[in-house]
Amino acid sequence: MTGRERFLAACRGKAVDCTPIWIMRQAGRYLPEYRALRSRHSMETALRTPAIAAEITLLPLKHFSLDAAIIFSDILPPLTAMGLDLAFVPGHGPRIDNPLQTPKAIDLLGVPPAEEAMGPTLEAIKIVRPELDARNLALIGFAGAPFTMASYAIEGGSTRTFARTKAFMYSEPAAWDRLMVKLSGVTIDYLKAQVAAGVDCVQLFDSWVGALSRYDYKRYVKPYSHRVLSAIEDSTLVIHFSTNTGTYLDAVAAAGGHMIGVDWRIPIDEARARVKKPVMGNLDPSTLLAPWRELMPHAQEVMQRIGGQPGHVFNLGHGILPETPIKNVQRLVDYVHNYCHG
Numbered sequence: 373m374t375g376r377e378r379f380l381a382a383c384r385g386k387a388v389d390c391t392p393i394w395i396m397r398q399a400g401r402y403l404p405e406y407r408a409l410r411s412r413h414s415m416e417t418a419l420r421t422p423a424i425a426a427e428i429t430l431l432p433l434k435h436f437s438l439d440a441a442i443i444f445s446d447i448l449p450p451l452t453a454m455g456l457d458l459a460f461v462p463g464h465g466p467r468i469d470n471p472l473q474t475p476k477a478i479d480l481l482g483v484p485p486a487e488e489a490m491g492p493t494l495e496a497i498k499i500v501r502p503e504l505d506a507r508n509l510a511l512i513g514f515a516g517a518p519f520t521m522a523s524y525a526i527e528g529g530s531t532r533t534f535a536r537t538k539a540f541m542y543s544e545p546a547a548w549d550r551l552m553v554k555l556s557g558v559t560i561d562y563l564k565a566q567v568a569a570g571v572d573c574v575q576l577f578d579s580w581v582g583a584l585s586r587y588d589y590k591r592y593v594k595p596y597s598h599r600v601l602s603a604i605e606d607s608t609l610v611i612h613f614s615t616n617t618g619t620y621l622d623a624v625a626a627a628g629g630h631m632i633g634v635d636w637r638i639p640i641d642e643a644r645a646r647v648k649k650p651v652m653g654n655l656d657p658s659t660l661l662a663p664w665r666e667l668m669p670h671a672q673e674v675m676q677r678i679g680g681q682p683g684h685v686f687n688l689g690h691g692i693l694p695e696t697p698i699k700n701v702q703r704l705v706d707y708v709h710n711y712c713h714g
């Protein structure tokens with residue numbers, strides 16, 4: 373099978389010749405070529421210049437025999453087009469200078485079409501597609517899920533507690549609903565545009581939704597994630613990813629997605645039993661900082677728990693850490709591809 377066939381078959385829960393693998397945040401700071409590019413261009417320039425974004429997308433494929441590439445972009449730039457002042461502050465991360473604080477601010481947010489919001493990413497997809505056709509690899513598009521997007525829009529950056537987001541959600545439920553409707557509308561349009569531009573599959577990142585209880589997930593988030601996922605599931609394959617949601621993964625899976633991406637806090641066979649769908653994951657990214665004699669048994673544990681059942685894409689449980697040695701990634705990719713279920 374080609375990498376593309378193997379990856380897409382696994383997403384559909386079909387049999388494969390060996391387990392497909394890609395790495396979340398594979399086009400990032402652990403790669404020397406990425407760091408060199410970023411020393412010449414700001415994050416904003418990299419995001420807004422299709423040729424640079426396309427080049428970064430292909431960087432990991434020079435080092436590893438991955439089955440898929442993920443388009444280089446970020447989940448946050450659509451917020452700029454909606455009216456928020458987003459900056460990627462070097463050494464700090466994303467920051468929004470005018471975070472949402474009032475219902476009025478939500479009513480002032482725009483709902484821009486995808487070409488206006490994310491034109492350069494759509495162009496980058498069109499550049500990368502023929503390159504991946506030549507290599508027979510899959511191309512993954514992505515967007516942030518409504519809760520994770522809302523959390524950045526309200527907090528103005530990263531947070532440990534999500535206190536402002538939750539306080540807003542509880543005290544202004546009608547405005548929360550209007551915000552989530554706007555975010556899901558922008559996201560549906562953007563994901564559809566990525567499919568039209570050439571991606572094989574999309575991943576919806578709900579990275580931080582695990583800060584909520586099951587009750588709050590169902591009440592304040594699930595209807596909007598479902599709105600996004602149900603709008604695109606017929607036109608493309610969808611991976612629904614979250615972290616820290618092990619205690620209510622069934623509700624996450626019920627919101628939608630062909631495949632459910634899980635972190636390392638739940639054994640992958642338990643996750644699969646809970647979601648009754650194909651699964652992606654679930655190696656702890658920090659195991660890639662360990663020597664191979666410790667890393668290997670962790671990878672083996674994931675493979676053994678899957679036990680050769682169809683419907684698994686190997687991945688980390690969250691993004692690869694910037695300090696990860698390239699050699700460990702190479703060994704991991706080869707290990708997964710050569711693994712034999714006895």
Ligand code: 1CP
Pocket residue numbers: 396397398399400401410415442443444445446447448460463465466514529530531577579690691
């Ligand atoms: O392989 C890839 O890296 C593809 C491109 C990609 C993706 C899929 C980037 C580039 N960002 C993302 C998604 C993304 N961005 C998520 C969801 C995935 C996850 O949970 O890891 C999130 C939460 C963001 C927000 C964001 N952008 C952060 C996290 C901040 C936080 O709250 O912890 C950061 C550091 C960024 C900047 C960014 N985006 C991408 C890169 C390579 C970087 C680092 C920029 C740099 O310093 O060069």
